[in-house]
Amino acid sequence: MSRRGWAMAGMALVAAVALSGCAGTSGGTPTVIDDLEVDAAWVDNGRMIALVTWGSSTCAPIAEEGVLGQDGVLSVTLLDPPPVGEETERACTADMAPRATLVGLPEGIDPAQDLDVRVTYASAVGDTELDGVPGLAAPTTPTDYEPSAGWVEEGLFAVVTWGSSSCAPVVEDVQASAEKEVTLTFATPPADRICTMDMAPRVALAAVDGLADDDGVELVLQGDTFSGVRIPILG
Incomplete structure (x- = not known):
């Protein structure tokens, strides 16, 4: 997809998630096509990547461990998410939105170098390339x-936070707050929410318009458990 197309799709992401509770559901995941549209971003300072695919916003696929081939290509297999609770099949909303899947990187990858990624999801296969970013950590640290x-494409980025896997923060608003600054505000969580006591990475996609370019942009996190936390958007 073009850079503009990703950005426009990303801008609809918050709305798509907000409306997903009203969308129709099916007994399984949406139909997978033979050519998989996929993109990626560096996150966790180069220890992980976020793979972006299209499908139901409530049924982001999960990833098996990535395998680095002798040709330097990272191969990743995506799987449908498992059923929840007493479900026999995962019920997915019938929308079509970009969604992110985190993949830990194996030994042998240098984030300073370009990385070719091949993704397989059911009968679909797609390729993408990540530009190297100097100064990132080794994947196994x-x-x-x-x-x-990390930037997925112009105007669309993935953001990773750590905490309870059952209480991921929800993106409420994203604004270009300065020439090289983006402010992302998470929604205020319910006062009575109950969270599991694990520590896991949670990934969300967000879109922003109005930046002249994406080099050297800082992200300011507000809301939920964050108050003015500044991080670079890699890529």
């Missing part, structure tokens, strides 16, 4: 559990 963000 321990995470620092800090929030991170």
Whole structure:
């Protein structure tokens, strides 16, 4: 998809998620086509990537461990998410939206170098390339559990936070607040929410318009558990 197309799709993402509760559901995941449209972003300071595919906003696929081939291509297989609770099949909303899947990177990848990625999802196969970013951590180094963000395409980025897997923050608003600054505001969580006691990475997609270019842009996180946290948007 073109850069403009990704940006426009991303701008509809918050609305798509907000409306997903009213959308129709099916007994499984949407039909997969033979040519998989996929893009990616560096996150967690180069320890992970966020793969972006299209489908139901409530049924983002999960990833098997990535395998680095002798040709330097990272191969990733995506799987449908498992059923929830007493479901026998995962019920997915019938919308079509970009959604992100986190993939931990194996030893041997240098984030400073360009990375070719091949993604398989059912009968579909897609390829994408990540431009190298100097100064990132080696993939096998321990995470620092800090929030991170990376450009997927112009105007669309992935943001990763750490915390309870059952209480991921929800993007409420995204604005270009300065020439090289984007402010992302998370929704205020319910006062009575109950969260599991695990520590997991949570990924969301967000879109912004009005930037002259995306080099050297900082992201300011507000809302939920964040108050003015500044991080670079990698890429």
